Amino acid sequence: MDTLLSILTTTGIIIGVILLFNLMIFIHELGHFWAARWRGLHVDRFQIWFGKPWWKKEVNGVQWGIGWIPAGGFVSLPQLAPMESIEGKADLPEGLKPVKPLDKLIVAAAGPVFSFLLAVVFAVAVWIIGKPVAESVGTTIGYVQAGSPAEKAGLKPGDTILEIDGAPVTKWVGNMEGVTELVMMGERDTVDFLVQRPGVEKPLLIKSGYELPDKKWYERKAMRMVGIVKADPCVIGSVLPDSPAAKAGLKPGDKVKAVNGAPIMSVAAVREASKSGVPLEWTIERDGKEMSVQVTPVLPSNWKKGARDAQPIAGTLWASSFDRTQLEHPTPWQQVGVSLKWMGDTFQKIAAPKSDVGVEQLSGPVGIGSHLYRMFSSPDGWMMVLWFAVILNVNLAVLNILPLPVVDGGHVVLSLLEMIFKRPVGGVVLEYVQTGFVFVLMAFFLFVTFKDFGDLFGGGSKPSEELPPPVFRSADA
Structure with a gap:
């Protein structure tokens, strides 16, 4: 029964991701379609996804x-404009009249406008419903990895970190302004x-x-790290049955204050101390009183010695502050503003010669779909998906309005040039430019998709190699 429920849940999430993608595409193209009908342009086809259609139907002269x-x-x-390299050859009726450049401009801009309006619709929903935000306020370091650049x-x-590279920080993660992002x-x-x-x-x-x-050659290049972890109260959320923690009498709600006399400010420090598998003296706080218990971490019975990340543990699950969320209600314009800022920051970092952010850090449909899948899979993930949909549609609107061949912004530029010079840009030259840029876009699409799959299946992180949830036997602890 559990297996069937898991299959149904996974299937439902995948369908949800696909529907969201196609809704975004449909609304964008619907803008072009309605504007074209309004301005009297001939519409030959309306198609979701590229390539030869596997399903088609003609309605009112439109395929x-x-x-x-x-x-x-x-x-x-x-x-x-000539777009046969992408859309295929169109069946043109005889006697089509020339189209005014203003009409072309309106039709070309309608797609990005509709994407932006869809972003606003999602943003209004987020404003009303709320967006779950992890409690990441605070910039105090809780753990410094041994041998790391930070140490x-x-x-x-x-x-307590006050500034990074001259930029003030007030949170550990968030809105491209946290400690993690600035590093x-x-x-x-x-x-x-500045600390x-x-x-x-x-x-x-x-x-x-x-x-x-x-990283492997087929994965994305890693981003900068210094080896620090946020300070976080080490509060036990639950204790696994028959684990060393259970044998030591630890209970949910206990707060770990020190291990072997050394103050503890992060769960990472507890995990690091547990790796040795030797007896440890934990100083805990329970009901306002401090006490000491001895805990001897062991390897769970269902973990194979030598497997990746397999190491002795105490058998506690932690109530991290990142698991505690609160609802924020940002206004639609705040959400759109943050989305635009993220785009601007990303492009600026890609262009910066000394930045480690490159084109390969961008994601294609596979990477975005994977991110959406993880969001849908988390508690209240659908609210995070609404927020992410704002970012996606703002991105779709901005990227399509850029003055580049093939995309909508290129058509806007052509329309403006036609207005200025009173004649359209030469068809043969334009088609060569459009076709060339199609190959550039396809190469970029294949590159980021390749990296998306590399992140999904590379780095020894295949599902078959992941550690199962830890299980202890009475004899283990």
Whole structure:
């Protein structure tokens, strides 16, 4: 029964992702379609996805269809510009009148406008319903990885980060302004931290190096890391049966204050101490009182020794602050503004010569679909999907209005040139340019899709190699 429920849940999520993608495509193309009908242009086809249609039906002189390449859609408008390299040859009726450049401009811009309006619709829904946000406020370091660039630079648990590379920070993650994002997207040779250290009157400027974890050639290049983890109260959420923690008498709600006398400010520090598998003295707080218990971490009975990430653990599940969420209600314009800022920051980092952010960090339909799948799979994930849909549609609107061949912005530019010079751009030259750019777009699409699959299946993270949920036997602890 559980297996059947899991299959149905997974199937439902996949269908939800596909429907959301196609809704975005449909609304965008519907803008072109309605504008074309309003301005009197001949509409040959309306198709979701590219390639030869596997389903088609003619209604009122328009062929409606679904292609076999899941990478967008189109409304075939032969009077707008030659697009046979993408849309195929159109069946043109005789006696088509020339189209005014203003009509072309309106039709070309209608798709991005409709995408933007759909983003606003989703944004209004988020404004009313709310967006779950993890409690990531606070910039105090809770753990510094041994041997990491941060440790070598002198960063310590308890340091509160005030600025990174001159930019003030008030949260650990979020809106491209948190500690995590500013480290990842840095452009300097070092990551410059301004920190307030307990017992030290003036803030300290600490220049840290960074590292780029190794990746397989088919995966995306890793982003900058320095080896720090946010300070977080180590509160036990649950205790696994027959685990060392259960044998030690630990209970949900217990707060770990120290291990072997060393203050603990992050779950990562507890996990690191547990790796050795030797007896540990935990100082915990329960009902306002401190007490000490001895815990000897062991390898769960269903984990194979030597497997990736398999190490002794105490058998506690933690009530991390990142698991505790609150609902925010950002206005539609705040959401659109954040989406535009993210796009601008991303393009700026891609163009920056010293940034480690490159074109390969961009995602195609597979990567975006995978991200949506993870959102749908989480508690209240549908609310996060609504918020993410705002970002996706703003991106779709902006990218399509860029003044590039093939996309809508290119048609807008052609219409403006026709208005200025009183004649359309030469058809043969234009078709060569359009066809060339089609190959560029397809190459980019294949590249990011290849990286998407590399992230899904690469790096030794195949499902068959993942550790199962830990199970303990009475003899283990």
